[in-house]
Amino acid sequence: MPIKKIVFIFLLLNIIFLNFTIAQKLSDVDKMVAKYPKNFTTTEKLAERIEKDFNSEEEKARAVFSWIAFNIKYDYNSFLNPQRVQGFSYSSEAEKQRKIKQLNDNLIQKTFNSKKGVCEGFTALYQHLATQVGLKSEVVKGDSKTRLADIGRKTISSNHAWNTVLIGRKWILVDVTWGQGYYDSSKGRMVDDFAPIYFDTDPDYFFAKHYPDSGTFDGDKISKSDFLNGPLIYNSAIVEDYKIKSPDSGILEVKNGDKISVEIKNVSKSDQVFYLNKKNQPVKVQNPKEKRGGLEFQIAVDANVGEYITVFIGNASVVSFKVIRA
Incomplete structure (x- = not known):
C-alpha cells in the first residue's frame, strides 16, 4: 500500500477516535449533571458545583448547557401571549445601561427560579452561568427556520436567540432552547427531548436553521439566500450527519x-x-x-x-x- 494512503488512513482513524473520545467525555458530563439537584438556591451555587466537578472549558460549557436543558422548560404559553415590552426612561447613558442590566438580571432570576422561559430567558441564563464559571459567552438574536412554510420565505425576522461561547480560541454555537425539547403540534404541548446536537453544532447545519441579525459569525458572512431558500433539515440529519x-x-x-x-x-x-x-x-x-x-x-x-x-x-x-x- 502506498505510504500516502497509509498516512491518510492513519489520520482518518485518529480523527474518528478523537471525535468518539470527545463525544464520550461530553456524554459523561451529561450523566453527572443529570444527578444534580433540580433546584439550587442561587446561580452562584450552581456555578460553584460545575467548577468543582469539571476542569476544561468545554466540559463547563456543556455542563451549563445540560443543566439548563434538563431543568428549564419552554414556556409555550408565554410564547403565544408575550408580555408587552417594558419601557423605561433615563437621563444618561450610564443610567440606561444600569436599567438594561437590571432588566436582564430580572429575566435571569425569573427563568432560574420559575424553571421556565422562552429563548430570551434560556440564552440570558446560559450567558450568565457561563460567565460565572469563567467562560466568555454572547447572546445572538436572529431568525429561525422550523416549519415547511419557512422554505422560500421572502423576509428575515428576529424571532429567536441563541449563544456563542469561546472554547480555547474557537467560538462554538449553542442553542440551549432547542436542546431541551420541541413543540409537538399533534399533542399540543412541549415535549422534553434532550438534544445535545445543539451544543457545538456544525455551522453548516446550524446556519441552515438559524440566521443572525448581524448576518455574520466569527467574522464570516452568512448567506441570507441560502437560509431563506435552502431546504428544511431536521434533527436526525444533524445527529446522523446526513449531508x-x-x-x-x-x-x-x-x-x-x-x-x-x-x-x-x-x-x-x-x-x-x-x-x-x-x-x-x-x-x-x-x-x-x-x-x-x-x-x-x-x-x-x-x-x-x-x-x-x-x-x-x-x-x-x-x-x-x-x-x-x-
Whole structure:
C-alpha cells in the first residue's frame, strides 16, 4: 500500500477516535449533571458545583448547557401571549445601561427560579452561568427556520436567540432552547427531548436553521439566500450527519414527468428511504444507488407529489423541499 494512503488512513482513524473520545467525555458530563439537584438556591451555587466537578472549558460549557436543558422548560404559553415590552426612561447613558442590566438580571432570576422561559430567558441564563464559571459567552438574536412554510420565505425576522461561547480560541454555537425539547403540534404541548446536537453544532447545519441579525459569525458572512431558500433539515440529519448534497435549493421548480435527483451523504442501500406523497402516504424510493459515501435516488414528479416533499430515513424525517409547479 502506498505510504500516502497509509498516512491518510492513519489520520482518518485518529480523527474518528478523537471525535468518539470527545463525544464520550461530553456524554459523561451529561450523566453527572443529570444527578444534580433540580433546584439550587442561587446561580452562584450552581456555578460553584460545575467548577468543582469539571476542569476544561468545554466540559463547563456543556455542563451549563445540560443543566439548563434538563431543568428549564419552554414556556409555550408565554410564547403565544408575550408580555408587552417594558419601557423605561433615563437621563444618561450610564443610567440606561444600569436599567438594561437590571432588566436582564430580572429575566435571569425569573427563568432560574420559575424553571421556565422562552429563548430570551434560556440564552440570558446560559450567558450568565457561563460567565460565572469563567467562560466568555454572547447572546445572538436572529431568525429561525422550523416549519415547511419557512422554505422560500421572502423576509428575515428576529424571532429567536441563541449563544456563542469561546472554547480555547474557537467560538462554538449553542442553542440551549432547542436542546431541551420541541413543540409537538399533534399533542399540543412541549415535549422534553434532550438534544445535545445543539451544543457545538456544525455551522453548516446550524446556519441552515438559524440566521443572525448581524448576518455574520466569527467574522464570516452568512448567506441570507441560502437560509431563506435552502431546504428544511431536521434533527436526525444533524445527529446522523446526513449531508444533503442535492438538490442544493429547497425550492424545486418542476412539472409532471420531471425527475428530482436527490443525493444524501452517509446513507446506504440498507437504509429504508422513502418520501411522503400529498396524501401523507409513504413512497419507497426506487433503484437507489450508492455513490461517493452516500445514496443517490430520483423522485418522479406526478399528480401524487404535493406542495412539499419530505424525505425519511427509517422513521425519522431528514429533509423537506418545497415544490413549485412550472
